[in-house]
Amino acid sequence: MENDISMATEAPGAPVTAERKLNLNLQDQLEKPYLARALVAVDPSNPHGTEGHDNRNLSVLQQHASFFDRNKDGIVYPWETYQGLRALGFGILNSFFTGIGINILLTYATQPSWIPSLLLSIHIKNIHKGKHGSDTEAFDTEGRFEPSKFDAIFSKYALTYGNALTWQEIRTMLKGNANVFDPIGRLAALMEWKLLFSIAKDENGLLTREIVRGVFDGSLFEKIERKNKAAKGVVLR
Numbered sequence: 001m002e003n004d005i006s007m008a009t010e011a012p013g014a015p016v017t018a019e020r021k022l023n024l025n026l027q028d029q030l031e032k033p034y035l036a037r038a039l040v041a042v043d044p045s046n047p048h049g050t051e052g053h054d055n056r057n058l059s060v061l062q063q064h065a066s067f068f069d070r071n072k073d074g075i076v077y078p079w080e081t082y083q084g085l086r087a088l089g090f091g092i093l094n095s096f097f098t099g100i101g102i103n104i105l106l107t108y109a110t111q112p113s114w115i116p117s118l119l120l121s122i123h124i125k126n127i128h129k130g131k132h133g134s135d136t137e138a139f140d141t142e143g144r145f146e147p148s149k150f151d152a153i154f155s156k157y158a159l160t161y162g163n164a165l166t167w168q169e170i171r172t173m174l175k176g177n178a179n180v181f182d183p184i185g186r187l188a189a190l191m192e193w194k195l196l197f198s199i200a201k202d203e204n205g206l207l208t209r210e211i212v213r214g215v216f217d218g219s220l221f222e223k224i225e226r227k228n229k230a231a232k233g234v235v236l237r
Contacts, residue, residue, distance in 0.1 A: 020156035020176065026148060033151065036144035041217040043147060043209070050219040058124070060217050061143030065127045067221040076122040078103045087225040089199055098195070105188065106130040133185030134178045138216060145216055154209055164206040167197060199224060 009024065010017045026033045029044035040049025041060050049055070055063055068084035069076045081099035090098065103120040110126040111117055122130070128143040138150040157173040158165050165173070170193050178186050200211045200220065214220030 020152075023151050023155040026151055030147055030151075033147040036140050036146050038142075038144045041145045041150070041213050041219075043150060043213055045210070046213065050214065050217055053217060053219040053222075055217070059128070059143035060145040061131070061139045062124050062127055064216055064218045065122070066124050067218045067225075068122075069124055074124050076103070076124065078120050081122075084221070087228065088221060089224065089228055090195075098191075101191075105132075105184070132188045133182045134174075134189050135185065136173075136177060150213065150216070153212065158209075161206065163209040164202075164204075165212070166206060167201075170197065170207070 009022045023029075026044075030042065030047060037049075038059055039055045039057070042049055053063075056066075058066060065076065066072070068081045070080040070083050078099050081102050082095045085095035085099055086092070100120075103122055106122045106127070107120045108116050109130040110123040111121075112123060112126065128139075128141060131139060131141060131143070136149060136153050138146050138153065140146055153173065154163060154165070156176070157169045159169065160166055174186070174189055174193065177189065196212075196215055197207060200215075201207055202211075211220060214223065
């Protein structure tokens, strides 16, 4: 019905709803976009997830984190986080301090008991418990991938190119996603996007939709590691 307000996505009294638009055609582009996917990160161009990527029966969030589980034993220690960051092309000091910071932030939340780990271990099985606030919400609280939330990253904020983000648009998104009284979540989100932008922006200084999607299931990390290995040890800084 033409005047049916029950499907309205913009409220005249809330200008922000007009500024940050939703994709009204998403359901025509992707089957059941409201259904959170446990095993694959999907979008209209990848309705079955990343081709050739082995999900190993892990949730999408677990796949993202397990790149840093270098020996695949289900536990990530600080030295493994360091090794993963180095494999992505980060420098020695950046990898050291960032790796320590990641493990400090996630270790206690992911422990299988109330006893903390003196080795700052992160348990992949419980990685959903380490999900921080002020994020895109493309991961739900159980670690599934939310296609509609992922799509909203671009419908709301990729205003220049549609399917790619500039750094300024990322900054605008971070402000838009910020939750009140959540300094840790805000800082974590900022650092994640800064790190991603530094290693994955294209030659035009953009983060494309496909690059960002690959972050969620970890397939981008694997691709970058293969590229760096093929470059015979040249570290991108």
